[in-house]
Amino acid sequence: MALVAGMRVGSRVLFRPWAWLPGAALGRKESAARGRVGARGFGSQRVLVEPDPAAGIAVMKLKSPPVNSLSLELLTEFVISLEKLENDKTFRGIILTSDCPGVFSAGLDLMEMCGKNPAHYAEYWKAVQELWLRLYLSNLVLIAAINGACPAGGCLISLTCDYRVLADNPKYVIGLNETLLGIVAPFWFKDTLVNTIGHRTSERALQLGILFPPAEALQVGMVDKVVPEDQVQSTALSVMAQWLSIPDHARQLTKNMMRKATADRLVKQRDSDIQNFVGFISRDSIQKSLQVYLGKLRQKKG
Numbered sequence: 001m002a003l004v005a006g007m008r009v010g011s012r013v014l015f016r017p018w019a020w021l022p023g024a025a026l027g028r029k030e031s032a033a034r035g036r037v038g039a040r041g042f043g044s045q046r047v048l049v050e051p052d053p054a055a056g057i058a059v060m061k062l063k064s065p066p067v068n069s070l071s072l073e074l075l076t077e078f079v080i081s082l083e084k085l086e087n088d089k090t091f092r093g094i095i096l097t098s099d100c101p102g103v104f105s106a107g108l109d110l111m112e113m114c115g116k117n118p119a120h121y122a123e124y125w126k127a128v129q130e131l132w133l134r135l136y137l138s139n140l141v142l143i144a145a146i147n148g149a150c151p152a153g154g155c156l157i158s159l160t161c162d163y164r165v166l167a168d169n170p171k172y173v174i175g176l177n178e179t180l181l182g183i184v185a186p187f188w189f190k191d192t193l194v195n196t197i198g199h200r201t202s203e204r205a206l207q208l209g210i211l212f213p214p215a216e217a218l219q220v221g222m223v224d225k226v227v228p229e230d231q232v233q234s235t236a237l238s239v240m241a242q243w244l245s246i247p248d249h250a251r252q253l254t255k256n257m258m259r260k261a262t263a264d265r266l267v268k269q270r271d272s273d274i275q276n277f278v279g280f281i282s283r284d285s286i287q288k289s290l291q292v293y294l295g296k297l298r299q300k301k302g
C-alpha cells in the first residue's frame with residue numbers, strides 16, 4: 001500500500017500521510033470524534049504523546065533514537081499526532097520535546113537524502129514541507145522545550161514554535177548549519193529564521209552555518225529563555241500557562257496574521273520547491289558532500 005496519498009484542495013495537492021489509515025475516508029468531524037485523545041495518551045513508535053486534558057495541553061516527545069533524525073517515518077508519525085491534537089477541542093497547546101538524551105533533533109535524516117531515487121527525494125521533501133506548514137500555521141500554542149542539540153531541520157522545527165526554552169548545556173547548540181554540509185537552506189527555512197532573528201543576523205548565521213551555544217542563542221533571539229537542564233520542562237509549562245491565559249480566537253488570528261504570508265509563499269510554489277530540491281540533492285557534487293559529512297559524523301566516534 002502506498003504510504004503517501006494526495007488530496008486536491010483548490011489547485012494544490014496536499015500530502016496526506018495518514019490517508020491510508022483506517023478511518024481516513026471519514027469526514028473530518030467524525031474522524032476527530034472517533035479519534036478523541038482523552039486522558040490515556042496515545043502515540044506511535046516514534047512520537048510519544050502525553051496528554052493532560054484538564055490543563056488542555058499535551059507533551060509531545062520525539063523518540064526516534066539515537067538522534068531523532070527526521071526520517072520519512074518520523075515525519076509521518078509527527079504529522080498524524082499533530083493532527084489528532086489539532087482536531088480535539090480539548091487541546092490548546094503542545095510542549096514539543098525530545099525523548100532522546102542530549103539531542104532535540106539532528107535535523108533531516110541524511111540517509112533519506114543520500115543514494116535514493118528522485119521519486120523518493122520528492123516524497124521525502126513533500127513530507128518535510130507538510131510538517132513545516134502544519135507546525136507553522138498550527139492554531140495550538142507550541143512551546144519547544146529544547147533538551148538537546150538542535151541543528152538544521154531540528155532548529156527549523158523549534159523555530160515554528162511560538163516560544164523556545166533551551167537547556168543550558170554548551171553541547172546543546174542550535175542553528176541552521178546547512179552550509180557546513182555543502183547544502184543550502186531552502187527559502188522557507190530562511191524565511192522562518194529571518195522572522196525570528198531578523199535579516200542581518202540571519203544572513204551571517206546562514207552563510208556561516210552557525211550553531212549557537214545557549215548564551216549566544218539567547219542573545220540573537222534564536223531562543224527565548226535559557227534555563228538549567230532540570231528546569232526546561234517546568235519552565236515550558238509555566239510559559240504555556242501564560243500563553244493560554246490569552247483568549248484563543250484573538251491569539252490564533254494574530255498568529256495567522258503574522259505567519260500566513262510566509263506560509264503562503266511555500267504553498268504557492270510547493271511543486272517547484274520539490275523539483276528544486278530533487279534537482280539539487282541529486283547532483284553528484286551534493287551527494288558527494290553529504291557522503292563526506294556522514295563519513296565525518298561516523299569517524300567522530302572511532
Ligand SMILES: CCCCCCCC/C=C\C/C=C/C(=O)SCCNC(=O)CCNC(=O)[C@H](O)C(C)(C)COP(=O)(O)OP(=O)(O)OC[C@H]1O[C@@H](n2cnc3c(N)ncnc32)[C@H](O)[C@@H]1OP(=O)(O)O
Pocket residue numbers: 066067069070102103105106107108109110111149151152153154177178181183184185186276277280281294297298300301
Ligand atoms: C539552489 C537552492 C536549492 C534548494 C535545495 C534545498 C536543499 C536543502 C536540503 C536539505 C536541508 C537540510 C536540512 C538538514 O536538517 S540536514 C541535517 C543536518 N544535521 C546535522 O548537521 C547534524 C548532524 N549530527 C550531529 O551533529 C550529531 O549527530 C548530534 C550533535 C546531533 C548528536 O551527536 P551524538 O550524540 O554524538 O551522536 P552521533 O553523532 O554519534 O550520531 C549517532 C548516529 O546518528 C547518525 N546521525 C546523526 N545525525 C544524523 C542525521 N541528520 N541523519 C542521519 N543520521 C544521523 C550518526 O551518523 C550516527 O550514526 P552511526 O555512526 O551509524 O551510529
